[in-house]
Amino acid sequence: MAQIQERGSTHVYKVNKISKEEMENMVTRCVYEEAPFCNAACPLKLDTRAMLKAAAAGDFKKALQLYEKAATFPLIVSAGCEAPCEQKCRLCECGEGLAIREVEAAVARFGQAQRLGGIFRTKKKKTVAVLGSGLFALFLAGELEKKAYPITVFCEQPDLENFLRCGTEFLDQEAFGLELKRLKGKDISFVFSCSITADFLAEKRVAFDVLCISEAVFARLLPSAAFVPELQYCEEEKLVTGSSAGVMDAAFQAKKAALTVDRLAQNLDPRNMRGQEDPFESRLYTDLSAAKELARIPAQTGGYTKEEAVKEAGRCIQCHCDECMKSCAYLKHYKKYPGLLSREIFNNTQIIMGDHQLNKPMNACTLCGQCTAVCPNGFDMAHVCATARRNMVSTDKMPLAPHEFALMDMIFSNGDAFLARPQPGVEKCKYVFFPGCQAVAVAPETVKAAYLDLCERLEGGVALMLGCCGAICDWAGRYEMQAGTREFLLQEFSKLGDPVIIAGCPTCKKELAESVGGEIIGIWDVLEEIGLPEDAHGLDRPAALHDACGARGDAPTQEAIRDLARKLGVTLVETEYSGDRAPCCGYGGLTAYANPEVAAEITQKALERSDAPFLSYCMACRDRFARQGRESRHILELVYGTDAGAPPDISEKRYNRLNLKKELLSELWHEETAEMKLDYTLEYTDEARQLMDGRMILTDDVIAVLNYFRETGEAILDDETGLMIARKRVGNATFWVKFTQPEPDHYLVHRAYSHRMNVVRRDG
């Protein structure tokens, strides 16, 4: 059998670029990282969601810390805030939006004020002065103190109380007292009773690195100068300024001004690197079904009590999007939302030298497309992983080991086990039945029954083609093999006169439609047309229908299967994720080969949907579920009254394919195949069979080792166990077999193992 060339070296220092635009285009569809709606609407960028979460948990200290991060004087801000967040609260769509401002006020009242660093806090070197008073000057001083600038406020007021009173006349006595205490606790130097004149300004220009000035003073001293509102900066005069017209405006302008000061202090252009400052529309998706408490807790005159605030904050549904993480066991396994995982996978392809740590996650995606169906923005993880795999193959950086077994299986399907023949007695057939490699491997009797039925009941003749559609190399990212497979299949279909393809498997249908094209229907479509065989009957108990990922987005196929099930008399149990939203069985994308652990988790997750037996219409699904110990039937088994029984092991799967080919060739086309008979007796212990299945070692590999041993006599004897040990390099791996020899031509295999590294003797 043909071999696949192993990559020559690990020393490949080239990458095929994936453009930043291409990557961003795919990655930005994921809205997991998007700000919640309340946060996006807030000019101060308060992390409202986190604050409400802390408040709901009764942790007012943490809630206040979060609030103070956005608002340096929380009581002033909460009293004067117009709460744009409340209008954007998603609860407004199904009930009353959250009373965020009232909760904030309660947090400001009941929370414990944060102390920043104290005397040990390292100050920045550049000095800043603020000239004037009012809300802007107050907030700006607060923001700059938070950024650890040594800051001095020069104001006309005689003391701190009068400075704070300026613009905060609306505060009640209690709130004023608390804010005064907060201001006193801040590390800000004050110079009171200043007469701020042009000379005074000139003097301070020299004394300080950055100078800030309230709008009132700015207008009085420099009536003709203009400033850029986006930066709160007058470039001409080198002054940072802002207005105190309203609480929110002043607070927002102080935030922008503080960023400008920060940039100026570092001698950087204040126009650059400002990030998202203005409120914006969030793209986040929220599942509103989590909303339970829809009515607001009414606030008393003095605001919420602690308990009321906790209760109201508890109504927050903590907007976040995890639609894909809820449904996909693969994403759940890696605990990364698709935006981040995709970025990491793309970066993995661009590594010139070093470890490709994301190879495993990249090869563990089943490429099933469920995430795209459940994502509100249609994020396509399959496209990301498939692109990355092809990219790595193109630079010869893709390891062969994870996919080699499956690829060799495909070569076997389209080589030794391949069969293409017109219906006996029909020269040019109207149809060709293409059951798919897994159907033949898992349920050969069912395939045979289906083919004989089609031959009997369809007009125009039905040819048969046993082979692989090419999905295997497509999934592995081996695009050159895929092109070769396409060419091969095109030729074979052409030899049969390009008949209408009747696919037995939805993945084959999809893959063949994309590669060879032409008219392709499913066997389910044919059965809908010609009806079920007379003795077809369903199960005597309800079954859960598992939709195949090959049929995602193919509503007619999904509906045809449901209709067939109904006609068979099967009572179908509805599951949460079905139709286009169905999960993969774990076989897709070659996950079962590249990462058996993740594949098992995916299968388990798919099975958790129901306790009923599973009915599927892809033989790989049937096999995965049965292997996990669940009663699992393919719809064609019910249609033709066959039972594929216990799942075959990897060697039996190959045997089934060869055997069906041999059987059909003999019975239908009267061609006898020479039987490959061993001239010795070969047996396996149960343990050996189990080990071989888990380690992907075929009976053919064992036979190769024993043939080599018989030819050369090369083996060793382990005195401790009494076992003989022989080996043979087959393709890219060395296989070792431990056996006993009860009689000269009789071998009993006890264990088998393999390694890919080649071992040689060395001299010196």
Added chain:
Amino acid sequence: MAAERNYYTIDPEGKLQCVKCGVKLIKGKAKFMYLDNGFPVELPVCPVCGFVYVPEELALGKVLSVEKALEDK
């Protein structure tokens, strides 16, 4: 001259014998090769025919983990 480095050493301690040559395996020099990388080791070797034995524990342990590490390079 610098001391020779071996990545792995197994001494058969006289418990293994070559079926073909009928002699005990001895600790001998061998080399693992994979994806253009080589690792000198000492494994049970037949002093006559040169058969190199890779025990199951080694193949499924150290060898497998080095294979995986190299594959992801």
